[in-house]
Amino acid sequence: MHRPGRISRRRFLQGAGAAAAFPLFSLPAGAGDRPPNFVFILTDDQRYDTLSCAGHPFLHTPRLDRLARDGAFFENAFVTTALCSPSRASFLTGKYPHRHGVRDNNTPFPAEARTFPRILREHGYRTAFIGKWHMGTQEDPQPGFDHWVSFPGQGVYRNPVLNINGETKRVPGYITDILTDLGVQWLRERPAGPFCLYLSHKAVHSDFIPAHRHSGLFTDTIIEPPASIHDTLEGKPEWLRQVKRAGPGAEYREMAELVRNYCRCLAAVDESVGRVMRTLQDGGVLDNTLVVFAGDNGFFFGEHGLSDKRAMYEEAIRIPLLMHFPALIRPGMRVREMALNIDLCPTLLDLAGLAIPGDVQGRSLRPLLAGRKIPWRDEFLYEYDWEPDARRRPAIRGVRTERWKYIEYPGSANISELYDLRSDPLELHNIAYFQPGTRIEAEMKERLGRLTQGIPAPRSGPAGA
Incomplete structure (x- = not known):
């Protein structure tokens, strides 16, 4: 062959x-x-x-x-x-x-x-x-x-x-x-x-x-x-x-x-x-x-x-x-x-x-x-599609930054989530529910919309699961 x-x-x-536009590293002695x-x-x-x-x-x-x-x-x-x-x-x-x-x-x-x-x-x-x-x-x-x-x-x-x-x-x-x-x-x-x-x-x-x-x-x-x-x-x-x-x-x-x-x-x-x-x-x-x-x-x-x-x-x-x-x-x-x-x-x-x-x-x-x-990146997109093998878990699209996390469940009736990871690292207090309409929620929704632009909609389950 x-x-x-x-x-x-x-x-x-x-x-x-x-x-890459940065200096080459040196190989160790003997690397030839x-x-x-x-x-x-x-x-x-x-x-x-x-x-x-x-x-x-x-x-x-x-x-x-x-x-x-x-x-x-x-x-x-x-x-x-x-x-x-x-x-x-x-x-x-x-x-x-x-x-x-x-x-x-x-x-x-x-x-x-x-x-x-x-x-x-x-x-x-x-x-x-x-x-x-x-x-x-x-x-x-x-x-x-x-x-x-x-x-x-x-x-x-x-x-x-x-x-x-x-x-x-x-x-x-x-x-x-x-x-x-x-x-x-x-x-x-x-x-x-x-x-x-x-x-x-x-x-x-x-x-x-x-x-x-x-x-x-x-x-x-x-x-x-x-x-x-x-x-x-x-x-x-x-x-x-x-x-x-x-x-x-x-x-x-x-x-x-x-x-x-x-x-x-x-x-x-x-x-x-x-x-x-x-x-x-x-x-x-x-x-x-x-x-x-x-x-x-x-x-x-x-x-x-x-x-x-x-x-x-x-x-x-x-x-x-x-x-x-x-x-x-x-x-x-x-x-x-x-x-x-x-x-x-x-x-x-x-x-x-x-x-x-x-x-x-x-x-x-x-x-x-x-x-x-x-x-360096200050955000990233998270995605998960609904699976027949995990019927009760809905599709997910979300964005995480160093401090904030915002989660949506497309195609389902599940409410969105927003967490301040600095003050709430255990993700217990959903700001999107308890304090809806905040500036940071709008900003994170905008980030997610930008990151998902042009991406196919996730597969969602029956009855919006």
């Missing part, structure tokens, strides 16, 4: 200069003619606060903490849709769901889509996808990857059946360990040249089944309900009263055990990250490799009485985002600017010195990683 030519050092520098490598590690349903470096009260994540200590910790990272498949497609393409077309968990990823692995491969990178693809029922190898390991849908935690380069095989063991084994193996045996590994974990999607070695963790840990579980829902949209609600006290005991198992699953993810980093170090490529760790969306554990994700409250839309790249990132960097999942694709292409497709909606994070103070 014909392989495109490898990127030369000269071409890398020329492309990087054309792609090598453009940067990329390792993207994605978890499923991981909340932004489930890292010890993010202040979690009992979860210990030393390997992930190392990424933050030696690299960059994004304090305000978000997804544009808090749902697995749309978010995953946004990471790959740098586009919103209304543009890439994957607007629910049942839509397959379009074969013609331009993704960062596909573009990197066209320019000489060796690429591998290992893990959870989760778009429609796709499990067979997808365009843009030299090496492929996946499974249909959500997969299972134990003894999974994997599709390895088009052939199915049952592999005994625990899924996080298996995917890590295969990722490490590929890193060690890959052909020479620049590479991109996308390691996509099943964890920590429900059912939260931990590895046997972690099943005893946190047994005696007391799990307190979140403060917003006491939300009375006064002044909130009707749909919140129609979904199954989690309550405090004795009602929370079952959810508390789910939290324990969720954190037990993350213990294996943390170990996985350590193994990948050690493999890069042993192979002499760690200093020339951008390692990105992120979650595809957050998760509710009783906030506002909710479980799952989808809604536009902070626990669902915020994600962990860590980056390690000694060639560019100073250790211990804290990035306060708002980063989105659609920023990954342009960031990787920019660092590789490649042109970013004109229809990409994200921005390269490279200047922020270089420590530059530049004009």
Whole structure:
């Protein structure tokens, strides 16, 4: 099979200069003619606060903490849709769901889509996808990857059946360990040249089944309900009263055990990250490799009485985002600017010195990683389309700024919401209900109207759901 030519050092520098109007970083000593490598590690349903470096009260994540200590910790990272498949497609393409077309968990990823692995491969990178693809029922190898390991849908935690380069095989063991084994193996045996590994974990999607070695963790840990579980829902949209609600006290005991198992699953993810980093170090490529760790969306554990994700409250839309790249990132960097999942694709292409497709909606994070103070986004659009699989959750369009959040439910009778995140971080007091007609409400409605101009109306359910 014909392989495109490898990127030369000269071409890398020329492309990087054309792609960005800020100084090139210096590759580490000994990097020679090598453009940067990329390792993207994605978890499923991981909340932004489930890292010890993010202040979690009992979860210990030393390997992930190392990424933050030696690299960059994004304090305000978000997804544009808090749902697995749309978010995953946004990471790959740098586009919103209304543009890439994957607007629910049942839509397959379009074969013609331009993704960062596909573009990197066209320019000489060796690429591998290992893990959870989760778009429609796709499990067979997808365009843009030299090496492929996946499974249909959500997969299972134990003894999974994997599709390895088009052939199915049952592999005994625990899924996080298996995917890590295969990722490490590929890193060690890959052909020479620049590479991109996308390691996509099943964890920590429900059912939260931990590895046997972690099943005893946190047994005696007391799990307190979140403060917003006491939300009375006064002044909130009707749909919140129609979904199954989690309550405090004795009602929370079952959810508390789910939290324990969720954190037990993350213990294996943390170990996985350590193994990948050690493999890069042993192979002499760690200093020339951008390692990105992120979650595809957050998760509710009783906030506002909710479980799952989808809604536009902070626990669902915020994600962990860590980056390690000694060639560019100073250790211990804290990035306060708002980063989105659609920023990954342009960031990787920019660092590789490649042109970013004109229809990409994200921005390269490279200047922020270089420590530059530049004009940055002060708002972003959130979108969610109604799904038959979640009938009681209405379509959503919203806008978030650093301080304010405004939410509408198009095609339904649910009232709008407006929150001052500075004075009301738990999102309990809906200003649009208690103090309608304020100047800030008008301003946020105008922002949302501008951001949604020309975008197709969201799919809404029967009877306005």
